[in-house]
Amino acid sequence: MTKLVVVTGASRGLGLAICRQLLSAGYQVVALARTQSPELSALAARHATALSFVAADLSDLEAIAPLCTELVKQHGRPYALINNAAVGYDGVLATMHNSEINTLLNLNIQAPILLCKYLLRPMLLNQSGRIVNISSIIARTGFNGLSVYAASKAALEGFSKSLAREVGKAGITVNCVAPGYMQTDMTNSLQGEKLESIKRRSPLGRLATPDDAAGAVLYLLSEQASAVTGTTITVDAGSTA
Amino acid sequence: MNIEQQIKDSLSQVALLANCQLIADINNDTVLLQSGLDSLGFAMLVAQLEEDLGIDPFSQMQIAVYPRTFGEFVGIYQQALKG
Numbered sequence: 001m002t003k004l005v006v007v008t009g010a011s012r013g014l015g016l017a018i019c020r021q022l023l024s025a026g027y028q029v030v031a032l033a034r035t036q037s038p039e040l041s042a043l044a045a046r047h048a049t050a051l052s053f054v055a056a057d058l059s060d061l062e063a064i065a066p067l068c069t070e071l072v073k074q075h076g077r078p079y080a081l082i083n084n085a086a087v088g089y090d091g092v093l094a095t096m097h098n099s100e101i102n103t104l105l106n107l108n109i110q111a112p113i114l115l116c117k118y119l120l121r122p123m124l125l126n127q128s129g130r131i132v133n134i135s136s137i138i139a140r141t142g143f144n145g146l147s148v149y150a151a152s153k154a155a156l157e158g159f160s161k162s163l164a165r166e167v168g169k170a171g172i173t174v175n176c177v178a179p180g181y182m183q184t185d186m187t188n189s190l191q192g193e194k195l196e197s198i199k200r201r202s203p204l205g206r207l208a209t210p211d212d213a214a215g216a217v218l219y220l221l222s223e224q225a226s227a228v229t230g231t232t233i234t235v236d237a238g239s240t241a
Numbered sequence: 242m243n244i245e246q247q248i249k250d251s252l253s254q255v256a257l258l259a260n261c262q263l264i265a266d267i268n269n270d271t272v273l274l275q276s277g278l279d280s281l282g283f284a285m286l287v288a289q290l291e292e293d294l295g296i297d298p299f300s301q302m303q304i305a306v307y308p309r310t311f312g313e314f315v316g317i318y319q320q321a322l323k324g
Binding site: 124 | 258259281284289300
């Protein structure tokens with residue numbers, strides 16, 4: 001039977017790259033995003049039976065439980081959940097609006113926790129499953145202007161480790177992938193000398209791409225990764241080496 | 242089938258899946274944590290009942306409720322199905 005994977009933040013950047021690679025590898029994909037981008041529409045047109053788009057605003061935390069119930073009812077028990085949706089507001093903490101702090105923490109940490117809670121249940125009944133939470137190298141390295149984002153990603157890594165211990169005996173693995181800077185819509189504000197400096201400092205002399213990070217996600221979903229749980233795979237072209 | 246029997250059947254089903262040994266006589270006074278099912282097993286029971294009955298009364302409640310006995314657990318489902 002084809003394995004079903006739920007991917008959040010699927011319309012752009014890393015989420016879209018993950019969907020592309022999952023489809024190439026033969027998975028069935030449920031792609032969640034607020035709106036369907038032209039790229040995701042094109043992908044859906046090429047994979048009409050294997051890709052389903054579901055519009056969802058994950059910052060609406062109350063809607064997550066019914067959303068998960070509906071997903072399982074419509075598509076069956078998922079094999080894997082990829083928590084990729086996140087926002088990355090850039091700004092010093094002293095002047096960041098409280099509403100932005102709230103929105104960021106809701107979307108980057110509370111929403112993935114609730115998605116895990118409700119999509120874990122069918123995985124428990126299957127006694128098998130994979131959860132991959134997308135973190136960032138910022139969870140463990142400092143970066144000016146990203147303190148709240150960093151807090152959310154460090155929280156996600158701590159959450160993943162303990163959850164891995166909780167559900168391991170049910171055959172479910174929980175891991176993180178921590179990409180470095182990638183050129184995506186989220187990092188568009190990072191330009192010029194700052195961007196060049198990150199590239200220069202990387203041992204490989206380049207940035208990791210969304211496809212590089214998506215490859216790590218695909219590995220964690222593979223049979224070969226069945227003994228890997230509670231860990232973080234860093235994909236950053238060596239930036240944090 | 243009444244809800245109590247359905248919950249007992251699901252309990253046996255998930256105990257098998259979770260590799261837990263249930264005690265022989267589960268009645269309304271049985272303390273859940275002494276039934277033989279562990280906490281992950283109870284999560285599986287709630288998941289199984291959600292698939293079978295289409296409800297998760299614990300998520301629908303405004304406050305956290307943790308039933309102590311099997312009778313209280315069944316009562317929560319009976320109440321939710323009535324409502």
